[in-house]
Amino acid sequence: MSSDQFHLNFSLMSPGHYRAAWRLAGADPHAYLDADHYVRLAKLAEEAGIDAVFQGDSPALGPEIATGTSGGLDGFTLLAMIAGATERIGLLPTVSTTYSTPYSLARRFQSLDHLTKGRAALNVVTTGNPAAAANFGVSAHPDRDARYRRAHEFLEVITRLWEAWEPGTIIADKATGQFGDPSRIHAIDHHGEFFDVAGPLPVPTSPQVRPVISQAGETPAGLELAARYADVVFAAGHTVAKAKASRDDIRARAQAHGRDADSIKYSLGLIVLVGTDEEDAKRRHDELNATLPPLEYLVSAVLSSLGLPADAFGPDDVIRLEDVPAEPNLKAFSVGMYNNTRAVLAEGPRRLRELVAHTAGIGTHRLVVGSPERIADDLESWWRQGAADGFTVMFADTRVDLERFATLVVPILKERGLFHREYPEGTLRDRLGLPVPGLQPAGRRLAASPA
Ligand SMILES: Cc1cc2nc3c(=O)[nH]c(=O)nc-3n(C[C@H](O)[C@H](O)[C@H](O)COP(=O)(O)O)c2cc1C
Known part of the structure; x- marks a missing residue:
């Protein structure tokens, strides 16, 4: 991604941010569990050149199941399935640093990164829903401060695990029979407040070295976590002024950690309801509002x-x-x-x-309703005012609005030069213009160490 274009991620949340969109004529209430439904959406996204598909995380069932889906499928499993049906698009599931363990999570994402040739990404959250605690044998949901202390340690452990194999470790010399060089693989011997992890992983360094790390959480502790470790901040913003101030803040925090401000991308969430024209948008808006x-x-x-x-x-x-x-x-x-x-x-x-x-009475993000041109104008205007480096696009009714955004809005953005026409070469990290923190040059493997 050049700095004169923005990135686009698509949420696969189904049926959509209108959680009762399953009631509309033509909707299959069970599609949110159906692989074919998600593969169709991911292929539409890939044909449009979208950077990554995204899935949130809900590790506890809520009372909202009475009227609609309550989170549904595990994001990693869903996106690993989609990996097999696609070739270029990035895969961005949400994972909890409060209710996961770093060794197994590091191994899963490094494996996914190998198997997808560098398309793996993870969106880390500390989990907002206290009901999760009872599902993980934890007596009470830790307070925000403890959750973020754990998140820092978690990210330190996984990034060290990912980098513990030096380049050139796998020799695979058929003549001598030497496959790997154990002297180039390092334990991490981590002992901290929350975790004791010896390492290393059984998996070699993956194409991206570090799968792309996104972070969602807007308290100062969340922003500090992002400034230290994240490549992407997934945020909600309802006014340009607030989004711009948050983006400026995260860029300044990254610089305070010795990072280039452009090495952290502010991905602003928005929900779109795409009409074929303004009249159609209004009609569908009324129809969806009736399901609230x-x-x-x-x-x-x-x-x-x-x-x-x-x-x-x-x-x-x-x-x-x-x-x-x-x-x-x-x-x-x-x-x-x-x-x-x-x-x-x-x-x-x-x-x-x-x-x-x-x-739309349906959560954290701003809703934009209108014709394809109106939605393209909205994105362009927010981006030009410095409110975002790109967008995580969510959908009012994903079945309809993802397809319309991919086929009606994205071509306008390409025509205006705001979004790449073809997938740029390389890994997801390369495409987003992200360096590996602390390593140069951008997105490459560690420099070969002296023999
Ligand atoms: C844009 C955004 C998206 C989020 N997505 C999720 C999610 O998918 N699953 C989840 O458990 N929490 C999610 N959270 C909440 C996080 O768990 C968050 O880390 C925690 O509640 C603290 O948030 P705060 O720092 O904004 O107060 C999200 C938060 C934001 C701001």
Whole structure:
């Protein structure tokens, strides 16, 4: 990716960010478990040249299963299956540093990187849902501070494991019979607060050396984790001003760690609802809105995320920035949601129903509804204002909107020179213009060590 173009990742979340889109005519309610459904989507994404396909993580079933899917498939398994059906596209599942162990996770991603010739990536989260604890034999969900301490140690361990084999370790000399050179493989002998890991992995250094690391989490501790280890920050932003400030912040933090600011890519999430034209977009928007829970419920969810009583305001009441507690509720799923709603209110008072409409009442990210041109204009405008290095595109109704974005919006972006026309050569890391942190030149294997 040259710096005059942006990257695009696609979320495969199904049926979509409108979780009850399974109710629409033509939708198969069971598609979210169907390999053919995902392969179709991944192939459409690959034909459009999309950098990576992405899947979030929910390691606990929630009450929302009563009305729609609740996370569903394990992302690594899903994307490893898609790896076999595609050739170029990157594979970006979300994994929890709180509820995984670093040795097995490092091995799985290094294996995936070999088997896909350098297409593996991982989105690390600390897991916001406290219900996960009971599934992993943990007495209580660790507090945010402990989760991020563990995340730092986790990433230190996996990156050291990935780099523990020197180049040239596999000799494979048929004449002498020497296959590997054990003197070039190093234990990591890690002993820390959370983990004791001897290493090394049984897998050689993979094509990317480090599979691409993305991070999602917007508290200062999350941003510090990203600044130290991540190649990509997956973020939610509801105003240009807030997204730009967050991107500037993460770039400055990376520089404070001795990194080049351009070595960390700010990937802004947005949900798209793509109409064939404006009228079609409006019609589908109405249709999808009819699948949402009652407005009063959505309003109470927004109020809770702001730390306000669920009945503090009605849908037509106006809320101002001064009405919102000055500090986030640190027990909330993500402080990012609180920050974003504050950013919207900083631009002026809003009726509660407008705040709900901002995210389609369906979560953390901004919803953009319109014709292909309107959506292309939106991305271009945010990118030109310095609010993003690229976008993680999520879909209102993935079955319909992923295809429309790939076939109607991406060609406009290519025509405008904003997105690559063909996949650039190399690994996912090379394509995104990412160096291996601490190693030069960008994206190459470690320099050969002296004999
Ligand atoms: C853009 C974004 C996406 C996220 N995706 C997930 C996810 O897929 N699964 C999950 O368990 N948590 C997810 N989280 C929440 C993280 O677990 C997060 O690390 C934790 O709640 C703390 O978030 P905070 O630093 O923003 O407060 C996400 C957070 C953000 C900001």
